[in-house]
Amino acid sequence: MLKVVLKDGNVIDCNEEEGRKALRHTASHILAQAVKRLYPNAKLAIGPAIENGFYYDFDVEETFTMEVLENIEEEMRKIVKENLRLERSVMSREEALKLMDEKEEPYKKELINDLPEGEELTFFKQGDFIELCAGPHVSYTSKVKAFKLLSVAGAYWRGSEKNKMLQRIYGTAFGKKSELEEYLNMLEEAKKRDHRKLGKELKLFSLMDEGPGFPFFLPNGVVLKNKLIEYWRELHNKYGYVEIETPMILNKELWETSGHWSHYKENMYTVNIDEEEFAIKPMNCPGGMLVFKSETHSYRDLPIRAGELGRVHRHELSGALHGLMRVRAFTQDDAHIFMLPEQIKDEIKGVTKLIDEVYGSFGFKYNVELSTRPENSMGSDEEWQLAESSLQGALEEMNMDFKVNAGDGAFYGPKIDFHLQDSIGRTWQCGTIQLDFQLPQRFDLHYVGSDGEKHRPIVIHRVIFGSIERFIGILIEHFEGKFPTWLSPVQVKVLPISEQYNDYAKSIVNKLEENNIRVKLDDRVEKIGYKIREARNERLPYIIVVGEKEQNAKNMSLRSRKNGDEGSVPLDEFISRITMEIENKMLDD
Structure with a gap:
């Protein structure tokens, strides 16, 4: 086991997942130190550990090419051999700002100034390099033995296109060379399976300059998409769903009621119609609430399972677009289940069985995560207790292995996420089940109970494919374009x-x-x-x-x-x- 230095300065033995994250976080610091040695005028931004690796953002005049990355990588090896100890320290805001002034690090100063008053400012030092960071890290640079710099991309500071474009270096690190080699082999296999390349070769879809982020589906791709939709409809009919369709453009008042206007407007496309402001829907949920509200319901009508293959649009940054995996327009296979409190567990089990059947039909394995109440949650303790116990109870009754992600739920309710594993071992988050007590309140939804009084329904939001376009991209890479006969555009x-x-x-x-x-x-x-x-x-x-x-x-x-x-x-x-x-x-x- 690796020894890891935590935020509080303690050194502990950690499990494989924690250790790998700390290892990669340390690798990002070694990368930053190497860049500063080779390019002293480079300004440091941020460098976290991420899934399967790490990155670091730099503001530097030189252009980082793949040849440059080789030189940086060689400098990183020297730092690893130096076996530098990672030492944690705490500074006051004044001390920290003075240090960053001396080192001419404007991005670090901005981060410090944006931290709340009283927040502890921790730094990690390795040799002559010191970095504002909460940790965790491995205890010595020599622990980072197997690493590789992979690519360079542009990245706006803090993700805003109003800010300066920085250079982001991506890399990965593992505890063993054999693990690194296995991962690099997987990346080579992934290149051969790239859905953008295969999509063009197999004439499935096209990405055109006239519509960045808005894919064109060609005849073969439309056949593939329609077969998925046929399968979706067949299964939802089997599981007792009705299908609805809601408008693509709805007025500002609706999005204010749902909360999207105040929390999501920057990602929405808006349009004026008859001197009134409207938005193209970024999600289907508010329309689904209006459908339920359009007529009176008795408790005997519930549960109502309403599915929708809804076309949604979201303004993604141009640098984030990636084939079918990250687009600006896509079809979401939504469903909203309106139910009584005592029906939660059975409905969760029903959705889980449906998801299992869908993923099994494509040969996917998957793992399950239960995300619980976050700090910024809405709703009462009683509502959250009911929701979390219902989700956990359903999973336990189905004997499903799952991991708890404490505090990672949505602000309006806990959720279950399904991460499917493809044929070369990559994982993709597709299916989600979310419990929601808030939208029924915002839209004043109710049903008439057995007591003749009005009661609020509880809502499940769920997707299986997630985005049909993204799911097609995953299928292309999973099958390497060799679709099973029932799905193949030409059989x-x-x-x-x-x-x-x-x-x-x-x-x-x-x-x-x-x-x-x-x-x-x-x-x-x-x-x-x-x-x-x-x-x-x-x-x-x-x-x-x-x-x-x-x-x-x-x-x-x-x-x-x-x-x-x-x-x-x-x-x-x-x-x-x-x-x-x-x-x-x-x-x-």
Whole structure:
């Protein structure tokens, strides 16, 4: 176990997760120290540990290229070999500001000035380098043995495009070289699976300068998206949901009621209509509240499970945009469940079963986190106690392993997050279940109870895909573009060896289409080897080749993505096989 220096200065043995975070935090300090040695005029901003690594932001005249990163990395190795001890100290605000003045660090001065009066100012020193920081850190720089600088990106100071653009160096660090090598191999594999590259090759979507952050879906991508939506509707019907649709543009008054106007306006697109201010919705929740409020409900009507595939728009900074993973317009597979207090546990279990079924159908494993009451929460102690115990009780009754994230819930209620793991070990946060006592109050929602009096319903907010666009990006990378047959935009391609077999090839295409199989005919005048290679590059589940032998025998030569060349196969036999594969949503082993 690593020994870690905590905020209070104590040195303790820590578990793997805490130790890795402290290790990476220390690596960011070593990075900053190396940059200051090589570029003394560089100004330091911030450098935290993040998931899978760390970064540090610098204000520096020089441009950090990959060659420069190699030099910085070499300097970091020297600092590691120097085995510098990390020493913690506490300063008064005046002492801290004086020190940052002497070191000409304006960004650190700004951070200090923005801290509340009376806040303890802690620093960590290693050799001649000292940094404003709360910790934790490993005790000596020599503990950071396996690290790598990965990339450089632009980053606005404090995330605001009104501020100066800084240079952000990303890196990663592990306790063992073998772990670092495994991670770097995963990154190489991830590059091959990059959904932006594969999305272009497979003609699924396009990112155009005319609409930054607003992806264009091409015919193949629309087929893929529609199959996901069909599956979503099929399952929600099975689990007792109704589907609603709410307007994309709603007036300012609604967003003031929901709280978004005061807390989220900078991320919203607004428009004036008839001299009144409106906003394009960044989320579906307020519209869902109005749907519930549009008629009177009895306690006998509850629970009401209302699902919506709602198009939402959010103003993301241009530097944050990333393919389908971070966009400005997307489809959120929302649902709002309006229920009685005694129904909470059963509804949580029902949503969890639904999420498990969805993720299982794509071959995803996942882990679960329960996030509890934060400091800035709204609502009474009784409401939070009921909510948290209901969520935890539901998970325990289902024998689900989960981790508690104390204080990480939403301000209006606790939540359960589902982090799915893809085929190369990366995790993605997609599904969420949130309990909400606040929006029903803000929108004055009620139902008539068995006592004839009005009562507030409790609301569950939940998503499964999260964003359908982002989920498609995850699927592209998870399957490396080799989608299971039921999801593949093109399931079969038929290739005649020459023109004289086109009619026979067309008869096979017609028979497949009659059985609702998505098929394309490649009757171009090209060599068959070329057409087969091209079809394989399209990552199709099945390729059918027909020539004289197949025409005379009234069968076909089948190639599958899974088994390769399977030889001659009767058409009816293949139709039965692929139909079963589609209906059962089978995955390749």
